[in-house]
Amino acid sequence: KAGVTQTPRYLIKTRGQQVTLSCSPISGHRSVSWYQQTPGQGLQFLFEYFSETQRNKGNFPGRFSGRQFSNSRSEMNVSTLELGDSALYLCASNLAGGIYEQYFGPGTRLTVT
Amino acid sequence: GIQVEQSPPDLILQEGANSTLRCNFSDSVNNLQWFHQNPWGQLINLFYIPSGTKQNGRLSATTVATERYSLLYISSSQTTDSGVYFCAVGVYGQNFVFGPGTRLSVLP
Numbered sequence: 001k002a003g004v005t006q007t008p009r010y011l012i013k014t015r016g017q018q019v020t021l022s023c024s025p026i027s028g029h030r031s032v033s034w035y036q037q038t039p040g041q042g043l044q045f046l047f048e049y050f051s052e053t054q055r056n057k058g059n060f061p062g063r064f065s066g067r068q069f070s071n072s073r074s075e076m077n078v079s080t081l082e083l084g085d086s087a088l089y090l091c092a093s094n095l096a097g098g099i100y101e102q103y104f105g106p107g108t109r110l111t112v113t
Numbered sequence: 114g115i116q117v118e119q120s121p122p123d124l125i126l127q128e129g130a131n132s133t134l135r136c137n138f139s140d141s142v143n144n145l146q147w148f149h150q151n152p153w154g155q156l157i158n159l160f161y162i163p164s165g166t167k168q169n170g171r172l173s174a175t176t177v178a179t180e181r182y183s184l185l186y187i188s189s190s191q192t193t194d195s196g197v198y199f200c201a202v203g204v205y206g207q208n209f210v211f212g213p214g215t216r217l218s219v220l221p
Binding site for chain 2: 033035037042043044045048056058088090092098099100101102103104106107109
């Protein structure tokens with residue numbers, strides 16, 4: 001069974017631009033969670049989507065948003081990029097949502113200049 | 114919210130040595146996972162272990178939920194074991210919370 005995939009793997013953007021990242025979960029998994037990883041803050045939860053509905057949200061500004069499609073693929077969007085948004089963005093899928101066992105994708109490394 | 118601590122923050126070993134990594138959490142949890150993050154950033158599942166003991170090859174893990182800690186044992190370490198080890202804890206109705214990680218370097 002194929003693992004979690006994320007595209008693109010690397011991205012360089014300029015301050016003020018917006019960016020969209022994509023995540024395809026393991027086949028059959030209905031939940032996708034997004035995390036931001038930075039050297040200073042560690043791994044922080046952004047939000048979780050289950051059956052196209054946002055179930056849980058972390059403590060991030062409204063510039064960070066997401067959605068999930070009927071095939072469980074998810075996208076996250078960051079508008080008006082700031083230098084501090086430079087990070088590794090990881091998505092994780094699990095079968096039934098919440099705190100069931102999570103499986104992570106390879107991540108998208110975003111650099112904002 | 115729940116707090117997660119990991120110790121030690123950094124660990125340097127010679128190849129072949131054994132090690133124990135610890136994860137402490139501040140409140141009761143329903144689930145716990147251990148991950149290994151390789152140098153390319155990929156988080157690899159090691160154990161899903163809300164309680165009890167599990168073993169997988171040279172690695173084993175024990176979670177004592179009543180005392181709010183989990184241990185990850187690595188025996189006969191190899192250079193490929195290098196990376197950062199994270200524990201993540203979860204409570205029903207909430208998201209997983211990650212610890213700060215233990216950075217392991219295994220020297221040849």
